[in-house]
Amino acid sequence: MNNRVVNVLAATSVAGLLFALFGLSSGTAGAADPAAQVKERQQTMKAMGGGLGAVAKYVKGEGATAEDASKGVAALVAASGKDPKAVFPEGTEVGVGDSAAKPELWKNWSKAQSDWGAVQPAAQKLQAALQGGDRAQVAQALAATSKTCGGCHEDFRIKKN
Numbered sequence: 245m246n247n248r249v250v251n252v253l254a255a256t257s258v259a260g261l262l263f264a265l266f267g268l269s270s271g272t273a274g275a276a277d278p279a280a281q282v283k284e285r286q287q288t289m290k291a292m293g294g295g296l297g298a299v300a301k302y303v304k305g306e307g308a309t310a311e312d313a314s315k316g317v318a319a320l321v322a323a324s325g326k327d328p329k330a331v332f333p334e335g336t337e338v339g340v341g342d343s344a345a346k347p348e349l350w351k352n353w354s355k356a357q358s359d360w361g362a363v364q365p366a367a368q369k370l371q372a373a374l375q376g377g378d379r380a381q382v383a384q385a386l387a388a389t390s391k392t393c394g395g396c397h398e399d400f401r402i403k404k405n
């Protein structure tokens with residue numbers, strides 16, 4: 245086989261590979277599928293809710309250990325660090341999948357963005373309070389963190405029964 249033939253074959257297989265990869269990524273429920281984006285957001289929210297819940301259970305002495313609380317707050321810090329544009333992509337309002345996000349969220353994007361941006365600093369304070377071990381401080385930071393969630397839900401999330 246001469247070099248030309250080898251090169252043509254190599255080029256063909258690379259193109260084939262790219263096609264296969266592209267086909268795969270658009271065929272599965274990928275990032276461009278709005279219903280999948282809604283699901284992904286709900287997963288992010290659930291992770292935050294679970295994390296905050298673990299801290300709350302720990303504070304109330306309802307079965308969660310200090311380790312549960314510290315894992316929970318770590319999940320919360322991580323999830324709240326996501327880019328708001330990725331969590332709330334346009335075209336994922338109520339009507340898409342089972343989205344409960346009001347269209348107002350995008351009409352008031354700067355408010356939504358700052359609501360989102362307030363979560364991580366609050367979660368980091370909560371994490372520091374947990375590490376400090378002062379329960380009163382943890383409780384206070386917990387309340388402050390859940391306020392950051394509630395404010396956005398109040399404005400931009402439809403109430404489900």
Ligand code: HEC
Pocket residue numbers: 282285286287289290292293294296320342343344345346349356357359360363389390392393394396397400401
């Ligand atoms: C910037 C706005 C915003 C902030 C901040 C926010 N959320 Fe949400 N949250 C939403 C919206 C919008 C929905 C509805 C999402 C959907 O149905 O697509 C939602 C839904 C949820 C859900 C339900 C998910 C499901 O399974 O349908 C939970 C749980 C939740 N949020 C927890 C939290 C917690 C905990 C925090 C704070 C640590 C928080 N959220 C902060 C906007 C926000």
